[in-house]
Amino acid sequence: MADATGHVPADPAIYRFGDVCVDTQACLVTRAGEPQPLEPKAYAVLITLLRHAGELVPRETLLDAVWGHRHVTPGVLTRSIAQLRHALGDDPHVPRYIRTRHALGYSFVATLEFEVGDRAPGSPAAPAWTAPVASPASPVTPPVPA
Template sequence: MTTATADQVFRFGGFTLDLAKGTLRGINEPLFLRPKAYALLSHLARNMGRVVPKSELMDVVWPGVYVTEDSLTQSVREIRKVLGEDMVRTVSKRGYMLAAEAEAAPEISSQPIVAVVRFRNESGDPADEAMVDGFAEG
């Protein structure tokens, strides 16, 4: 993974947000947000660990468009519905914060490599069966 790509992938609370691909995944499945909710989550992820003011979020998600705070509230509600109630924290009179800890992406070289190969006793000799089983289990 290149540095530019790594900077665009956020892992938190069992979720993976990949900004380069425009995807959000749970542990076993893709998750879907409407475009504005996705943009809001993306900005919160880029600013993980920081309370992001409502005005900043509105400027980023709805640039040059006047919307009420209700639009922001609806997008936060949608994110909470998909990720869970406790993933986006409301900080009264200040803004919102992604309440998860960033998880480090595992290095590919640190992951075990497993090859599963089915062995078959071609010789027909029952004495060779133990060796075939040993390869399959080892």
């Protein structure tokens, strides 16, 4: 369940945004009901971004989280992001889901809905919760004390 600040729980069973559904139990991404093939590393990048929705995730953090301490070039991350954008139907020039912060990292910027808990196949869906993601263009300002 989301807390009062709208934070996503650590491991929701299902994330939804736009016409995309990410089922973490089945390791399946669908768009408009159609399965979207993803390489395992691209899927891991997506899950990492979803778990940190609304936050800037530095390139180094993504490389460490997904590839570990193996020596890889940043190009593998760029390739995974391109694969994700293709699967999600996202445009890098007008991003709806993944925003690039050049030389810094990536942010997942769409509003998420998610379901928590384990589900047996054919069982009713768990309650869905919505977590709005603040837009970098509209920073959240604290209330002014009275």
